[in-house]
Amino acid sequence: xxxxxxxxxxxxxxxALAGALGVSLLGGKFLEGAARQPELVPVLRSxxxxxxxxxxxVPMIGVGMALYILFAx
Amino acid sequence: MSKSEAEQxxxxxSRHVRRSFRAFMRxxxxxxxxxxxxxxxxxxxxxxxxxxxxxGGVIYxxxxxxxxxxxxxxxxxxxxxxxxxxxxxxxxxxxxxxxxLFSSTFMLVQPLSPFSLFGTFIxxxxxxWMLHLRLFNTGS
Numbered sequence: 001x002x003x004x005x006x007x008x009x010x011x012x013x014x015x016a017l018a019g020a021l022g023v024s025l026l027g028g029k030f031l032e033g034a035a036r037q038p039e040l041v042p043v044l045r046s047x048x049x050x051x052x053x054x055x056x057x058v059p060m061i062g063v064g065m066a067l068y069i070l071f072a073x
Numbered sequence: 074m075s076k077s078e079a080e081q082x083x084x085x086x087s088r089h090v091r092r093s094f095r096a097f098m099r100x101x102x103x104x105x106x107x108x109x110x111x112x113x114x115x116x117x118x119x120x121x122x123x124x125x126x127x128x129g130g131v132i133y134x135x136x137x138x139x140x141x142x143x144x145x146x147x148x149x150x151x152x153x154x155x156x157x158x159x160x161x162x163x164x165x166x167x168x169x170x171x172x173x174l175f176s177s178t179f180m181l182v183q184p185l186s187p188f189s190l191f192g193t194f195i196x197x198x199x200x201x202w203m204l205h206l207r208l209f210n211t212g213s
Contacts, residue, residue: 019168023161023164027157027160027161030153030156030157031153031154031157034152034153034156035153038153041152041153041156042089042090043089044153044156045090045093045145045156046089046090046093046145046209047209048156048160049093049097049141049144049145049160050205050209052160052164053137053140053201053205054202054205056164056167056168057198057201057202060168060171060198061191061194061195061198063168063171063172063175064132064171064175064191064194065191067172067175067176067179068175068179068187068191070179071176071179071180072179072185072187
């Protein structure tokens with residue numbers, strides 16, 4: 001049972017870390033691009049939206065698996 | 074920038090955001106149809122598999138609908154900082170929704186077929202990648 005909790009904690013923690021790293025790197029690049037060419041902010045906004053969706057997909061699956069192990073395992 | 078250009082810029086931004094919002098909504102609509110098709114296919118295996126697949130689809134679609142509405146629903150011309158703040162706030166909300174939906178599903182719905190649920194969820198993530206890349210791969 002304790003092993004299960006450790007596994008869930010690892011899954012959630014690593015998912016959070018990966019998502020946070022990806023989104024923060026992306027946000028930094030977005031600000032760099034916006035500072036360089038402010039007129040492109042609307043285009044960058046759409047591209048940023050798409051890539052955020054790509055980045056957080058795998059952490060979301062990890063969170064789902066962790067919750068499944070926690071509640072149904 | 075002349076006065077007329079300054080007046081036109083927010084309108085152009087609003088038009089671009091509106092167009093993006095419509096495109097993202099179209100993608101979500103296609104994914105909703107995909108969920109129904111997968112759920113209908115799972116019905117051949119059993120009722121539990123069918124509603125598990127449907128739940129997997131709902132768990133994917135609701136947070137993404139919230140994320141799209143929250144980030145692109147605001148059509149005014151906001152600066153880069155405003156875009157970043159709204160994106161981060163929406164992302165936090167989306168994650169919280171995913172956690173709440175997964176938790177309530179696992180606690181309240183019994184019996185459940187995890188393979189159908191996660192299979193549909195992962196299929197929708199993959200279809201989202203494909204549709205985004207296909208619709209927005211304009212080379213710009």
